[in-house]
Amino acid sequence: MGRTSLKEVRQQEIILAFYKVAKKIGLENASIAKVADHLEINPSLIVHYFKTREALIEGLIHFILERYSDIYKTNGGHYTTAKELTQLMDNLFSRTWDKLFDDSVFYSCYALTYRDKKIRASFKSLHDSLRESLRDALHKACANGVIQLRNEKETAEVIFALIEGAYYYLGMVDSPTENTRKLNMMKRQALTLLGL
Structure with a gap:
């Protein structure tokens, strides 16, 4: 079994944050910017891992x-x-x-x-x-x-x-x-x- 990469760990953190934001304010209101606010990071970091909101939804x-x-x-x-x-x-x-x-x-x-x-x-x-x-x-x-x-x-x-x-x-x-x-x-x- 291989080690989990930093990229996979970061993607899981972002998806979990997206889920928490969607649970709190509704999926239709959850955005990359709001997930970034929740994580207290720059939105560009999320875009680095998920190019679009649709990619984040697939995740x-x-x-x-x-x-x-x-x-x-x-x-x-x-x-x-x-x-x-x-x-x-x-x-x-x-x-x-x-x-x-x-x-x-x-x-x-x-x-x-x-x-x-x-x-x-x-x-x-x-x-x-x-x-x-x-x-x-x-x-x-x-x-x-x-x-x-x-x-x-x-x-x-x-x-x-x-x-x-x-x-x-x-x-x-x-x-x-x-x-x-x-x-x-x-x-x-x-x-x-x-x-x-």
Whole structure:
């Protein structure tokens, strides 16, 4: 494993600052100048690492992917028992996602996919990668005899759609009790698909 370069470290610092600024004032109001103010550096240093705001948004989308990918690593990613797979579903259908990344920044990035082809491609790559991680988890569980599925890819697609739909839909539910009840209902549907 190679050492992380100073450039990579600096880029991660800038992306994290961009995320914090976007979380505080909204992605639409976050600019290179405001990120520079937050970091107390000259804006030209940010431009040195990210030529445009769009490049910074692409970096933010990769940051989202890294954060969300952590959910699949919680159990070591082996899926040799039903408990490990159930824990993955518990994590996917929980407020764990919210702790990893702010919903308002996520959906602001998502909205940009309708206006910018490059950002759309980056966001699609993020979603493809997350679906592939879920499919890989289901494949491992099948290979280990934990579950039996006719079509791992299709099952992963349906569960991923349940997850995405749940978070979009439940973003409008103000009651924490009702939110938890509905999230658990959707998780039970996913577990039923898996035969758990």
